[in-house]
Amino acid sequence: MRWLLLKDLQILRRSPLLVGLLIVYPVVISLLIGFALSRGPDKPKVALLNLVPAESNSFELGNQRIDASRYAERLFDSVDPVRVTTRAQALEAVKSGEALAALIVPADITEKLSTGLESAEVEVIYNNEDPVKGRLVDQIINSRLADANAALADKFREIAVQDIGLLLDGGEFNLFGRELNILGLKKTKTILDATLASLPPNASQRAPLRRVADFAGLAVANLNLATDVVGTVSQPVRVKRTAIQGKRTPLSAYAVAISVTVSLMFLTVLLASGMLALEREENAFARLVRGLVSRGALLGEKIGLAAGCAFAVSLAMLCGLGLFVDLEWGRFPLWVAALAAGAIAFAAMGVAIGALAREVRAASLLAFLLSLPIAFLAIVPNGSVSDGLYDVIRVISALFPFKPTLQAMDQALNDTGRGFGAPLGHLLALAVAFGALARLALRRFG
């Protein structure tokens, strides 16, 4: 087997264009995929728990009634709301993947908004099983909340400016159903100035009236400025974020995990499938298995070759990315373990493809046709598609090494708190299964 391995390395060394393409193409593709992951589906499902009693949906601010539900609707412009009635139901909807996130509107939100002084707070719960989903929730909630906040803030400012205008200029004002006529500070000052002018110079009322007139003058000057200050009130509603599973992974580190996994997949699968199919194209397979090498050893050699080469390239890529993205170098042994397990599983998948396709071109085509959709399916967040479709996606993803490799890489790089054993065991099982499939396919290989 050692001699076959050396032979294959010699062949690769003499095919610089092929090797260059094998390395550069997956690296470029994986970086593009990894760092372009910023958009999700248009209308993901979001569980909605509205704890505000129906009678409290509107509130008084200044002398105006504001209907909060008008502004809440803006939150749902780009989501498909799933109505729930308790917090437990909201949590379950997120945990089960029925909803991408849950939005909880507290009962006291209108009360807080009605003060005009205090920001109200809504709670967003999401399943942080992958950072793409977290990013998606952030984007949706932030963007919709910004719209609602902007509309509310505009309304608040309009009311505040009207009230300040009333204070300055006077006019009609409704207080608990009674129409009052407000004099206004400007008119007050005019009246005071006229009164002061009509008083004798030594009148005892002159000094206190002068103080009141000065105050009215100062108030007029400063309230004119206050209309601008009121305009800066911009965030009546704030968001409290609650992740119910996993730690929050920086998207850049997750993108590194995706990039490395995609690169590892392409390199390993293409190399393993191509090098095995090459044995048949060179007519050497029948000669080799005629007592020189067993079929199992031949598969083992191809798996070792592809996994070894792809591991080395991917580790170098990871270390290179580590210079630009903040990674925990203390977890290096876990990087190695995740890469090695992923490489072996992908290589087993590659030899199965090579054994089934039997020709280098067909094997390469099949490797591409399988790899790309598998990679994309594996990063679809739950809750972003229908339940049935997501179940299908989950089953398909579990049949191939991409998703468990990504989970292992994410855990190795970011300590997601989901454990390392499950994805490694999954990869080992896939390696055995694909190895067995390849061995079966070799029966009709020669």
Add this chain to the structure above:
Amino acid sequence: MPRAETASPAAALTARGLTKHYGERAAVRDVGFAVAPGELVAVIGPNGAGKTTLLSVLGGILAPDAGSVELPPGGVGWVPQQPAVYGKLSVEENLRLFARLEKVPDVDAVVARMLDQADLADRAGDELGTLSGGNRQRVNIAVGLLADPAVLLLDEPSSSLDPRQRERLWEFIGALTGRGTSVIYSTHNVVEAERSADRVLVLADGELIFTGTPRSLEAEVGASDLDFEAAFVRFLHEQGH
């Protein structure tokens, strides 16, 4: 016609009652013969007669459904129709790789001997992909000889060669039999078989319908005025093929 041979004490290879089916179709049916040391035997027959299947069974590539092959102590070397060597490796690297896989005791000596026998010492460093079809076929045969087998099996060795390359190939094979190596080869070129083989085995529809020298096949059809190819065709007709 004989369907099985009794092993002679001097036989290098003896086949008995070999049968091989592909599904319902019998590619080889109850074939038996023996080959003497240093003998050059051609397996001829129309396309689809079962020549490649017979050689594959003799070489251990395919397991027979029935029958057995008695192999010599040195085993058999098998040379497939298409060169089964690596185009990106040099002549010497190919020989060295297969010598190591064959676990020959002195790799350097064997490789040097094969380069010499194949008359390719001056092309030892050339990548196989740059060689002519004839030279690639000689490397292909040399690989089959690395373990110094007592019997060499060649499947259509000259099918892709031009006349000059073919002539050099038969010189090479003639030298092998001269050193005592038995050679069994398949061909659809009956003229070449007449010229080079000590004995021909005629296969048709998987059955061995004749074994003997080219001259004895001509005598079998009683056509002294016909060339060997015409006699062969008449023989097939007479046998109902």
